Amino acid sequence: MTDEAHLQTAIPKKASTLIIGGGPAGLVSLKYVVEYGERWLEGEEPFLVEMESEIGGTFRWRGYENAELVSSKQLTCFSDFRYPLSAPDHPSLPNFVRYLNNYAEHFGITPYIHTSTKVISLNYVSDPKDGYKHVALLQRLDSYKENLGEPIEILAKRVIITTGLHVTPNIPLIPGLNTEPKSPNAPEWIHSSSYKTRSQLENKEILVLGAGETGMDLAYESIMSNLNSNKEIWMGIRNGFLSFPKVLNNFKVLGVTFDGNLPIDGLITNLFEDTYVHKWISQSNLRWFISDFIIKRVLWILTGTMAGCNQWVGELPKEKQGRAFVFLNKSSKAMKFLNKPYYNLSKIHKYFFHYIDDYQSSNQKQKQIEIVPFPKKINKDGIVIFNELPLHRKKEINWKSKICKPDLIILCTGYKQNFNWLGKGYPKGPEECEIRGICSEKDLSIGFIGFVRPGVGAIPPISEMQTQLFQLLSQNKISIPTSPETYHLLHSPTSRIQYGVDHSTYMSTLSRDIGSSPGLFELWREYGWFVLFVYCFGAAFPTFYRLIGPFKSEKAKGIVETELWETIQRRGLLGNIFMGVIPMAFYAVINITAYIIEKTWLFTAPLFGLPPPPDNIMQSKPHIKVKAT
Template sequence: MKLSVGIIGCGPSGLVTLKELLDEGHQGTVFEKTSHVGGIFRTAYQQGFMVSSNLITMFSDFVGREGDHILENPRMLSFIEYSQYLDDYADHFKLRPHIHFETYVQSVWQDTPTGKWNMRIFKNEGKEQDILQFDRIAVCSGTHQKREMPNFIGQEQFRGEIKHLQDIKEFQDFTGKRVCIVGSGESASDMALASAKYGKQSFISIRKDHGAIVPRYMDGRPSDLETSRALHSNPHAFGVYQSCFLLYYSLFLALIARLFGYDKRPPAEVEVDRQILLMNLAQVRTSNYRNSFGTKNSGLAEAMVKYSCRRKPDIRELKSPATIVFADGTQEDDIDEIVCCTGFENRFPFLETDDNKNDEIIQQVAKDARISHDLYKHCVHVLTGDNLFFVGFVRPSFGAIPPLAEMQARWFAQLCSGNIKLPSRETMIEHSKIYVKYIENQLTSYRTNRIVNLTDHLVYSDDMARLISCRPNFLKMFFCEPKLWIRCQMGPIMMAHYRLCGPHAKPAEARRIIHKIKWVHGLPEILQFIMIFIHFLFYYFGGIKRCKPNAWYPVTEWLS
């Protein structure tokens, strides 16, 4: 049966949801409050660059205007370039006729007698109002809607400006200022570098550990080309040892390069890499690339080495007129700005309006959905099932959100067509609890309680692919297409893997992309590749559960 689906938001999640619904023959309509495609990538500071390469970020069946050239020469796109990619995606799949721009979704509520969903929209700056009806609703409004701002002791007497990351549009605005950046993620790293480079003096306040720092580029290539299945399938229990090996191996190579004069880079660039290694090693047991979010950006280290940015602990209090007192008792005076790179809260104001104030179910869903990982697969609340579906509320510790949103959209489209059914409420609740335990064990409860969208890119992708029946049979591939198998195991994790089979598979194009891409094959990659099979033998024949490879089994089997 053909369904009509209302889609809220026209960022990457909304676009790919529309495309997948149209592929299944449904009618999708996107409502976007701005005048353009792209969501946050069109409103963020436009001097910014992505922290995942085009290979990792792109959708499974659309390379973009640069074609094979960018597959063979991958890079980090700027926000402007990625916005263009989304524009091209909308044009390529003829999505624009289904998008209503400059349309604000004020309220969404369910019509009890019919079970359909009503949507109150405003156009022309609120001058025109309409109520539309749909069979289902896809919430693709993004994770950057409501700012999460800290409350500092004494901030009412502070005379400097306290801003959120979203307030920063041009790096040159820092010129001549003494600035304190709060946070340690990728955006905070950008802000630390920009404020140190353009400002008078920069400080960065980090409450505890920073994310595992990985520069955007290593040896002239995007760092995430090394995010292979082999690397991320190795058991999480050995993450500290794996991290130590990779860090010390990098340190060994750097020493060899300097000793024999292979490293021709300027001393400052060498010192930045050294600073990254030292910062990661200092916290390797508590925060490494296997148990933390990634700060896939060397801006923090570069700011400290090149521009004298100074690291500080948590802010204890603010004093008049412009003084910050830090947790270690030190203080800095004459601070012009505090920029809070402290993230966002999931909020859904269109579910919390007068139109559904008496609907206890919708009110409960709106509240519970703020903690994304408590939903079934980050998408489904048990009270509304797939009638109200959340897309894009998932953040991989290493990887990118848009490809995970694509997997969610493909699943939603299959649910709409009836090709897949949701399990019972009891099963969804049980599986969600197992999933939360899994990510807390893998990424620590401290981080997952703060970053409620956090997940593992490969594990989540493969888990979704099992639902859609588009995860390749790698055992069969090993015997029938060994070259393709090697590239899938040791090349970067890409959504093209999931177009080799399953609904709307494009095997010829997927094979072409996988064979065409640039990938890394050095000693660490080979050792990781070998280690995963050694771990598997200990698990399968020795019964040692901690050797169970990640992603080889569904998350629901984690406790077994």
């Protein structure tokens, strides 16, 4: 539907549910509201508003040339609308935007979408009637984002906020660059949200700031844009990062090259890691620490370093290297250019095991990215003065002998969220929502969907599970969940980002809250051994949580038996032994041991006058308290 067509479509004055934001989280929320929400009367149908002229969210409006998904299609797409098996594992961003548009058309939710419509404010109704608790002020926009007509006031029974994590650019202040007084020779600078094509990078010396996936992408794009020049490329980071390729391949083991093309986000199995996990094991995060310990040793064998996968620079402190603490950086294309001066694998080690850095041309071999600390300031000559390195990265000394005077600085420093448009009494973001970061028991008619980020995984399927839980809670179909929150990543208390979760643990927690977590006997009885096997060896794919429960889908069985089975087949016999059977057996022993200890304690406690075994062996992560409405 064109922008002009949307502008001619009248917005209802009432809505059973108002959804704000047209990215994946908004679309899947709208789909579930239309399919599973309470029936509405004529003139109060649910609808979605999106400020931009097209749907797609950050994938549409913050994308750039050559960008593609870093999470696999198997994990990223929604439970009942899948990519074909022939599609690449990591589609381009334009391809994924087409997928989202096809999703909206397939489920018939396009008529409920109003683009070029901005929410100015959202407030509680002072004297609510007929269940309409919220009043939103909307503004229609033209193609230049100028106001079109007078604001429109609408009433809503429920509101779902899906405006996303990538909204307002986070721009750190660097003296001499973007503060006053500005250096007279300060370089040009942009935030990564303004980057679109390689033409912006050609024939420039570039300093990329930030070591997230966008920072890695743009550092690589900077190199490739200047292959035939002598321009320098730098990458500045504060503390460190954890690098991992999004696809597991390019290992040479005893002379044999492993090229399995296995997306890493689909390698964690369900049985005894996500399901049938004893509460003590879950609360202690023991699974994360054990898997981190093992993975680091395997990485040393295969690549010679434990800091990341073939990562020789920019490492985190040793105590923070692991899935329990950070978001894995799955854009590894730039690592070969960062590693170059620091790569230190012995010939003996390389003879048996090593990671293959694929240099496609002789031009690439001549290039490198100089890793540097985060800037302290830009001096009057336009030269970057850097902060000192943290102690754990003291070996990175190349930059000290060079002058960094870039033509362009790209701030790949992330985004922040702005909820100033929310009126008095509303939670100011998901951190004030004590129910799984989705909503508050103070008011179950307002929900935040798509605001947690997985360490390894994808936000769209998490959003689908979140909106399922919100549907049930807001319709009073289930009680408020009270089980401990054992899914939070262990961020530093001073970290700017506090919304990280372990993907599989969070998905498993939501499935239990919803009542869609498959039991092994239940799966076997209804679907047979094959579906049961795929579930045990599969990752936390959203389709598994549509096999049973209130959102059970007839499509789920076929998807499990084809696409999800294919992901297990691709691991091969040895892969399934080392990535499936051995971890399952190991975690089975740990969980069964905890179960035996608990039952023994429970049985003997009365005999010896001891207290019963505790339900919680640790406190769950505290939430900011929500102000009373």
